[in-house]
Amino acid sequence: MGMDDWTTSHQRVLAQREAEGWMFLIEAARDLRTTGAIAPSGNALARALTDPVRTQASRPLAVLEVGAGTGPVTRALIPHLSGGSRLDIVEANPRFAAQLRRLVTTHPDLADVPGRVSVHEMFVEQLDTDQRYDVIVSGLPLTNFAPDQVERIMARYMDLLHPGGTLTYFAYVGTRRARALTASRVEARRHAAVDEVMAAYQRAYATGRWTVWANLPPAHVWHLRRPLVPADSPEQRLAGARR
Ligand SMILES: C[S@@+](CC[C@H](N)C(=O)[O-])C[C@H]1O[C@@H](n2cnc3c(N)ncnc32)[C@H](O)[C@@H]1O
Numbered sequence: 001m002g003m004d005d006w007t008t009s010h011q012r013v014l015a016q017r018e019a020e021g022w023m024f025l026i027e028a029a030r031d032l033r034t035t036g037a038i039a040p041s042g043n044a045l046a047r048a049l050t051d052p053v054r055t056q057a058s059r060p061l062a063v064l065e066v067g068a069g070t071g072p073v074t075r076a077l078i079p080h081l082s083g084g085s086r087l088d089i090v091e092a093n094p095r096f097a098a099q100l101r102r103l104v105t106t107h108p109d110l111a112d113v114p115g116r117v118s119v120h121e122m123f124v125e126q127l128d129t130d131q132r133y134d135v136i137v138s139g140l141p142l143t144n145f146a147p148d149q150v151e152r153i154m155a156r157y158m159d160l161l162h163p164g165g166t167l168t169y170f171a172y173v174g175t176r177r178a179r180a181l182t183a184s185r186v187e188a189r190r191h192a193a194v195d196e197v198m199a200a201y202q203r204a205y206a207t208g209r210w211t212v213w214a215n216l217p218p219a220h221v222w223h224l225r226r227p228l229v230p231a232d233s234p235e236q237r238l239a240g241a242r243r
Contacts, residue, residue: 020070020099027093034092036141037172040069044214045170046076048221052135052166053080060084062131064160066124067139069096071103077137078109078117087117088131090124097121124153132162138169143176147193154201158234161226166207170219171198173211204234204241 020040028035041049050073053063057080068074068089081087089104091097100119110116120127124140136157142150157167176195180188202209205224212219227237 020072023095023099024070027095031093033144034141035069036067036139036144039216040072041139041170041219042072042215043076045212045219045221046073048210048212049073049137049139049168049170050076050080052168052223053077053137056134057082061086061134062162063087064090064131064133064136065139066090066136066157067092067141068100069093069139071100073137073139074100074103074117078107081109081116085116088120088129088133089117090120090122090127092121092123094121124156125149127156129160131160132165133160134162134165136161136165136167138167140169142169142198143171143191143194145194146190147197150194150197154197155234158201158205158224158226163226164228165226167205167224167226168221169224170212170221173218173220200238200241204237 024035024040025038028038032038047054053061060082063077063081063085065074065077065087066089068091074087074089077087089100091100097119104110104117104119107117138157140153142153145153161167176191179191183191201224202222205226206222207225208223210221212221226234
């Protein structure tokens with residue numbers, strides 16, 4: 001590629017990122033609770049979230065991405081899907097889902113493998129599948145949801161994983177403190193109850209937590225692993241973690 005070609009393609013990528021940034025901001029203004037942020041995740045956060053796919057890229061994987069937005073994490077995933085791998089994407093917002101379908105149909109790495117990546121336009125709570133996954137990458141803004149909704153989604157994630165499979169997700173640094181200062185008491189209590197649900201899952205299943213400072217805002221990335229041993233079922237471990 002000549003210098004001029006490189007400059008043109010680099011400018012095209014920057015223009016596309018800028019357009020996606022605006023699209024995300026418009027959707028946040030429309031519905032901040034569901035959109036959960038005012039900007040798409042940056043490269044460093046996308047990398048930390050997709051690490052379990054990169055480290056196992058030599059074998060075929062079944063991957064689920066939930067809450068993909070404009071697709072920064074999807075873009076980090078696609079180049080690491082080896083032959084025989086598949087990616088299901090679940091996105092509730094119809095405008096983001098349309099953008100993700102465009103991303104998938106025009107991505108050069110997918111030109112020869114149509115059907116490797118599917119976009120499901122729905123709430124993850126509606127996902128009805130017998131498929132089990134090696135890796136689930138969740139972009140959902142769980143701290144904006146009701147505690148019982150979070151409990152249902154986390155239980156479903158663990159159920160959707162193969163034994164030994166990994167769930168990754170992120171939470172922005174400092175949101176609980178910010179909410180305690182700025183939101184109503186009811187909101188602060190709801191957030192604290194969600195944190196308790198998440199803490200029980202972290203105690204039962206977490207294999208690591210990293211802080212990505214190079215993101216706006218900075219975020220904690222969690223990796224949770226469904227145990228290999230069937231006797232140690234998700235329900236039993238969770239009951240243990242709550243005691
Ligand atoms: C914080 S954004 C993350 C977007 C993207 N993964 C990123 O990192 O930039 C959350 C995304 O989850 C989607 N979403 C929220 N609730 C959902 C649900 N119950 N099921 C599926 N998608 C949902 C929103 O529409 C939004 O695209």
